[in-house]
Amino acid sequence: MRLRPSTAVRLICLTFIVLLFHCCYISCQRSDGALTVVDNPEVNGLDTEDGSEATIEEEDIKEDLEVVHPTDQWQTLKPGQAVPSGSHVRLNLQTGQREVRLGEEHLKYWTQQHSENEDKQPFINPDELKKAMKKIKEDLNINKDSNQKESVSSQFRPLDELKKDMAQLDLLVETDVQILRRLLNQFNSTHVTEDKLNILHELEYMVHQVDNAQNLCSMGGLVFILEGLNSSDSRLQESSAFVLGSALSSNPTVQVKAVESGALQTLLTLLATTEHFPVQKKVLFAVGSLLRNFPFAQQHFLSNGGLQVLSEVFRGDGNGSLRTRIVTLLHDLISVKEQISKTSVDSVDPSHEERARQYSRVSLDKELVETNWCSLVPQLLDSSEHDYREKALQTLIVMAPMCLQQYRTDRSLMTSLTRLKTLYEEIVNKEKTVENSQTEYFEEIVELIDNLKIKIR
Template identity: 65%
Template sequence: MRLIFCYFGGASLSCLFLVLLQLPCSLSQKFEGALTVVNTEGGGGADEEEEVTVDDDGVFEVVQPNEQWQTLKPGQAVPAGSHVRLNLQTGEKEVRLGEEQLKYWTQQHREEEKSWSSIDPDEVKRAMKKIKEDQSSQDSAPSAFRSLDELKKDMAELDLLVETDVQIMRRLLDQFNSSNSTAEQKLSILQELEYLVHQVDNAQTLCAMGGLSFILQGMNSSDVRLQENSALVLGSAVASNPVVQVQAVEGGALQTLLTTLATTQPLNVKKKVLFALACLLRHFPYAQRHFLSHGGLQILSELFRADAGGILRTRIVTMLYDMISEKELISQAGLDPVQDPAHAERLRQYSQVSLQEELMEEGWCSLVPQLLQSTEHDYREKALRALLAMTPVCLDQYRSDDALLGSLLALRLQYSELIQSEMILGEETSYFTEIVELIDSLQVKVKYQHVLLRGK
């Protein structure tokens, strides 16, 4: 401890100040260490100090000063740097923060201290008492949790209300076949069935229930909406589902689809019927053979000529291209020495489908090039792909078709300019480049065939 004697203007009063050299953490902490003692006995000039260091092992209560003067009680100590004074009016020692400390005493600190000091201890006690009372009342109340047996019982009751897909389809078919069902109800049933039959098992189950006949009845309905949605259900059911494809052909679905296309129907109905027909024929040579034998290409050619907008034309050409391509892929797979046991049978079935020959006979070599006159890039692309696929049987007609050759030259120039424009703008050009490559491939085949014929 340092003993410091201070003289205030010759005053005869004296005081002893204890200044703590190290700052404690809280008001409730105690410390042991060196203290500074300030004695203000009279006898000297003003503002004179004499320092004496004294070691002390005593324990003092620490007072945390703030920006306001507060009274020091006997036995209390203050942090180092605090400003201590003797109140000449009351004779008591007072303390507050020193000048350096006041610089960092911000408004935020004062507000926080005010908020803490405003807490009423009695209010805290009442709140704690209420918490205990609430906890006690919860412990005495009946439990909100049910036993495991009760839960099992509830789950068993709920299980009785849950319908499987099979039960749903059975219920829907019964409602669809009911004489009391309105057209709106049947339309809603078809929409639910279309969602369900996207699953392979559900589609097969629907056929086993006899649902296919109900769908075909819907296609023969006089209500255009039922025709459209029935065709959509049929297409979704047969898509990539060989079991349903077989049952559909044996159930007369192919004849129903072709009849619908051959008769006067709204555009939306024909679009859905073409979708169902394409799904039924895809990867199914048995259905393709029956399609050709029932005059399918002739019906499609009449539909192609009647479609001025090009929407149906594009769907028809895409379907023909898919049929040609899959047969070609099967033939190429036959060159693989390692084949699955069913490949030979598929190859035999596709050999019975004389698609390209009938395409030439029905005039498709001159029909498909008409799609190039469309302004839609997508329509042109599909036409070019179909023309390339048909070159084995249509090259002679391509060579003599001046309109086709002129269209290829014009399209080649147009897409080359589009590619240059897109490159200048920094846009993607791969799609247009692909179309140019299709045009070049077709031109090369036509010119090559023309040279061979001239050489003969």
């Protein structure tokens, strides 16, 4: 069979390539000029020309082998020489000699100018760096503090300069006692109503503090306040009653001195005679402050016809505001007395026993029935205000033990309770259909009505 010329050329080239690889294989066998690889701790593989990794077994390595130190340039290997692991080895087909240079990793290191001969960068100790950063931060804080001090000092004057200026102006810092004494002296020396009203306004602000109220009494301030209550000017009456009520609130010392000075009789007289609504409101505030938690004053109140005076004010009140204040006061007096009497049985505290003994002398229940309060309080249920109705229901419940017989025979009371229960149940049901509506308040009123009905049965 005859081959075409092109086919013959191809066979000749293929035969040449096979012979060439065979020669290379023979030359790489172990001989006196064999190539030996020594371990390099930095690189684990041996790179070939095409970038693949070649593995060379270490057999019978001689201890006196000459190790070549490759560079970034190709250099010829002599027979018997060894190369470090990771070096790049090739066979030069033109010369038939083996050549070696640095591996890819080492070569990259050299191309980035990290050779042994280049100038090394200065080493920075981490501890020294931390100290330097800390010093910079401290310097910044010092500068910041100094700037803040300078800004503050520019805004405020030194204390010594202020003292000198105050001394030149003859300014004095007054204590509360000195202020009270000065105000009382001014009140006693002036005859101008506006000045007295301003003084009473300042006194009312100060006597909310317990010590100031007691100091006011010890200075004779109650005398000036009672004079204001007896004044013909309704504005002085109102302001004086306001100061007295604020001084009496939760202050037993002032309460005792007020009763001893006749303040209760003055208040009841003014309440019974005045028709000025602001005065009546402030006098009721002062009476309530004097009577609460003070059974001795309650005894004097009852003996001086206090309930009768309150009943007259209750009947004369058209809008219900004064009625609500009176009913709330009665509720508090009855509730506290009932609470003290219940806890006195198991109490071993001598002071509590003394309070219970004093309250036992207060015939509040009997006086309430005799002054017809069992019929007066239900009238507040006719009000259109929810708050007024709530206060009336609360007071009717605490008065139920003393007014039970009258409640049962009072048809108008039962009719009002039935009507109000229906009204508030409808309000509750309607509010429940509205999203985020609050029905607790109206539900509490329905509960008060049910409790009162249970007591009346």
